[in-house]
Amino acid sequence: MSTLVVENLAVRYGGVSAVRSVSFTVPPGESVGLIGANGAGKTSTLRALMGLVPRAAGTARFGDRDLGKVPARHMVRLGIGYVPEGRHVFAGLPVEKNLLLGAYASKWDSSCRARLSEVYDLFPVLGQMRGRLAGALSGGQQQMLAIGRALMARPVLLLLDEPSMGLSPKLVEVICSALQRLRAEGLSLLLVEQNAMLTFEVTGECLVLENGSVAMTGTSAALRDDPRVRKIYLGL
């Protein structure tokens, strides 16, 4: 089992500094949250880890591997799953085909069938809709499908970018329970969210990003009780 170690990560877009000197670790089986307002640099942090945008500075290691030397398409082989912002399901393919595409790196065998069952157990509605085109699913169901597709590769670390975006409170609850269950099963999570309450419920530690920099860190329980966090991020 490997630890994700991010040190002094920076991302720039031309003259715009989107992420500045961000450092954190995600030990095996731990769940870490990155919260912050629109434009705080959360997505850029995840995309830089995945090699989808260049890093201006800093390092990211997963166990003994330097992620800067691993192309995005090979992350899955290291056990890193990624659920991008906006879901990106294959709308013209049935639900089950979308899930099987998540297992593309492994050959089709009985373990694939077992993984499908695990995903359908986590999100029963996907099993009920396995033959339906993904484009016909609701936003919440598509989010479940995006998470399920990432799980098909049996990751040990799952990076999630705003899984609650645009979902009703009821569906946010469904996603929250699923993430809590995955965490209890030992999956490491790095959760990027604007929804601070969801993040506090799913993670053990959190970073608050403001204008690309880490403004606060601590246990999720302590941050949830912090008066400044309550005011700015929980509206309490």
Ligand code: ATP
């Ligand atoms: P959101 O919740 O809206 O996704 P975020 O915290 O994920 O916000 P980022 O999307 O990482 O923030 O954006 C951080 C900063 O970088 C913002 O100022 C944004 O406008 C800028 N930015 C993001 N992507 C690009 C890009 N491709 N080109 C130029 N600037 C960008």
